Structure formats: structure tokens, C-alpha cells
Amino acid sequence: RPVPTPADESGEVVAWLTQYGYLPLADPVTGQLQTWEAVTSAIRVMQRFAGIPETGIPDDATLALIRMPRCSLPDVLPEKLPERKN
């Protein structure tokens, strides 16, 4: 069963991953949170794209990258999001 994302420590990460296309937007109707598995997977994709070790956790290298100045456009364009399996 998916575990909800701990909001307190990962809000910045989730917002960033969502903004740049690694995570789909949380459902605004149900207010459903992202699952931690989805966030972990998105972090891995982001780490792979950035060329840093794929740890799947927001380690120092990942947080440093998240705080770097950058272009506002998403890295993963909406139509390229991985399909979610039911």
C-alpha cells in the first residue's frame, strides 16, 4: 500500500519535482497527496537527468541542484510523463 509523502520534510522537493515535470500535479479535487514511491521514483529520474548519483532520496547533491538558478521550463514536458499503471 503506498505510503503518503511526509509533507514536512519534502514539500520543497515535491513542489520542485512537480514544477519541472517529474511529478504530475496532485489531484486538486480529492487533494490526494503524492505517494512516497512516486516521489522517490521522480527523484531518481531527476538525478539521472542531472547526472548525479541516483539515490532516490533528497540528499545534499540533489538539494543543491534544486536550489540552483535555472530555466523555468519543465525538464519533462507534460506529454512525456511516464504512464501510470493502475
Place this chain on the structure above:
Amino acid sequence: GRPGPKRRKSRGRRSAGLAWTKRNISWKVKTYPREARLSRETIRALTHYALKVWSEAAPLTFHEVGGPSADVSVEFLRLDHQDGYPFDGPGGMVAHAFFPGDPQRAGHVHFDSDEDWTFRSPGDYGTDLFAVAVHEFGHSLGLAHSPSKRSIMRPYYQGPVGDPLQYQLQADDRVDIQRLYGSRVLHSTEKPEASSLLPDPPSLPRDFPALRSEKEFPDRCSSSLDAVAQIRGETFFFKGQYFWRLTHGRHLTSLRPALSAAFWRGLPRSLGKVDAVYERHTDHRILFFSGPLYWVFKDNGVEEGYPRPVTDFGLPQGGVDAAFSWPHDRKTYFFKGGLQWSYDEAAGRMDEGSPTPTALGGQLPTPVDDMLSGSDGEVYAFKGRQYWKLEWHSLKLEPGYPRSIARDWLDCTGELSPPPSAPTGAKLQPDWRGPPLEVERCVCPS
């Protein structure tokens, strides 16, 4: 499939935003940062060079426009500016640009006005405008972000990328842009310009090209001409990279010549000279010929798909010496050496029997520099610093010629300096042609 390194080699991976169907793209800096250490001229120059990076890799030309509409419009905005990508003050998001496939926002390029935009500044200070601009224009042309650490399309700002005059795309970026637009074929390979548009660092400001010193221009009173044309009733005299313009009343609009590539938008700045120019009577397009290529202009903007080889007309690959459109028979005449071609503009083909020995043979020195058909159908031939007038119906020489071009057309009075004699070692006249236009020799498939 999932995005990531496994897809890196897939074809078209980074062409996410479609591409421009046109190849001649206008640009404009619409707004500037309120408080910036960079001058407006520097920002414009950096924009020019950032676009040039892409046009050196693909058959694209960019030209700055003054009017309100431009294909690529650059703006410095702050915080929420109502496009769904709000800026966030210094750091964080520094810029974004919309893909050509975006129906409403294609060509919009936004920089965060709150960043400390810099140029030629140490890497850890400010945000280098040129580096970011090259990246954003990549989006404007259809490229998405790249995971490659060496790519300019990497999403993270990684500091300055070096001298804008020397900067070249990495191989990956070059391949990606060429997947969208093809490679530079039959287009000039513009090299860094001899005189930079970029000002020196702030402590040593230098003028924009419009303010070049007088001695850099050809002297209208002692120069021969490369081409002469009557366009919309005005007369244009071309020399090297410059031209003089005479109004309907035959008054010079300026004693100092204007830079051709700055006025005729889309003409390469590296074009050393034009051989012939004429206004086509069928549709009033203006045609420029230089070596093996020709350009077609609507007003002062180049049409899509140009330059093209002069062989389109059935002319020799080496180009022409002169051309003029003759209202008398509604034909266009091309001259090369001792030969002339008669081209039927309405039919779009060369007349049978062309080329023939020129009708000017024996009357005038050949080759002429150019020919001109005046407002009343009269014909002039120009050679060196002199011109001849020909009877409009017979093309026979009128008496009293040759006369001085400088005195009769270019408002020169008094004692005119003698024509330069043959060079004897030292170069007597500066070469106004600029660097030669380099053209890749190839067969055009279409």
C-alpha cells in the same frame, strides 16, 4: 517511455516544441531591466550574438526589427507576469521561453528582471546574460532541456560560457538544431565580424556600429560602385557593405553611407559586396545578386527560402556583373563579361537565344559595373567612376558621355580626386568589401 539517459540517442528527442516554418526570423528586445548594470545596447548586442550562435549551426537568419511585432520578442519581467511561469526574484528561475508550437506565446522570451544580469563578469558574480540567452533561444527554436552536461540546453545555470564572439555550440546541440532545420547549405557561413557589435567592458565603452568613425566608410566622391538600382523611384548606389540613397528628387538622404545588411534585413553581414540589384516590375520585389547567390526582398525584409543559386535564372554559376529591369520591353537584362541574357519575368524563363554578345559592345568598356533604368525608361551604364546614358528605345549611346558619377549623382563638388591608379605594391584604396562570403558548394535538392 520514461525520460532519461536511455532515450538520449532517440531521434528528435529534444525537438519537443516543433519548429518555425520560416527561416528568416525577426527579433526585438521589447523591454529592458529597470535597474541593470548592462546598457540597452549591450543587451541588444548580446541578443544578436546569442541568436547568431544558432544561425551559424542551422540555415536560419535573424534580423532585428523596430516595429511592435517580431517573431522572437525578448522581455525583462518580474514576479508573476501572467504566463503561468512567475519569476521569483534573484536566483531560482532566471528565464524561460516558449516553443514555436505554442499557439499564443511562440517566440516569447522572458528574463527575470530581478536577476543581476552581467556580461564578462567573474563566474560567481551575477548571471551571465549571453549564456542564458543562448539557452532560451534554443527553446524559442524548438529545443527542450538536455541532460548532457556539455549542452547549452541543460536546465541549470552553470556560469558564463565565454566570449560571445567565439562561442560555438557543442556537437549535441548542433545535431539537435540541425534535426529541426537542416544544416547550413547554400547559406553564408558567417564568421565573427571584423568589428564587434559588443561594447568593451564598462570602463572602456565603445560605440555601436551606427557610430563608427568616418574613416571606416567608403568615400562617395572617390569610389567606384558595385551596383546601382532604382527602387520605388529612389536610386541606390552600393559600394562594398554600404549604400547611398537618393530620393525621388535626386537628393542624397545622407552623405554618409548606410550599412546594407542593417537596412536590407536578412542580407548577411558578412556579404562583402553586391554585384547587381533591381526591382522586379511584375511584383515589385527587390533582387540582390552576389556571386553565385541571389536574395529576394519584399520591401526591406528578405523572403523565405533565400538565398538561392543564380542558376535558377539560367545564369552561369559565377553570377553577374550587372542587371536591370527595362520597362520598355518589361524584360530583365543580365550582363556578365561580354555577354547579356534577356529574362522574361512574366514567363519566368530566359528568352531563347540567351546569352548573346552584349548590345553595349563597342560603345562601352565591358564589363560594366551595373546598369540602371531610370523613372522615364532611360538607361544608364556605370563603370568605374563614370556613367553613360543610353537612348531608351535603341540602347545607343547619347552624346556628351561619360560623365562623373560623383558630381552628377552623389553631390560631390569641386576638384574630384583622381581615380586610383593600378596598385604598385602598396594598397591605394581600402577594401570596403569586408570578409568574403563563403558558400558551401553543393547541389540544391529542390
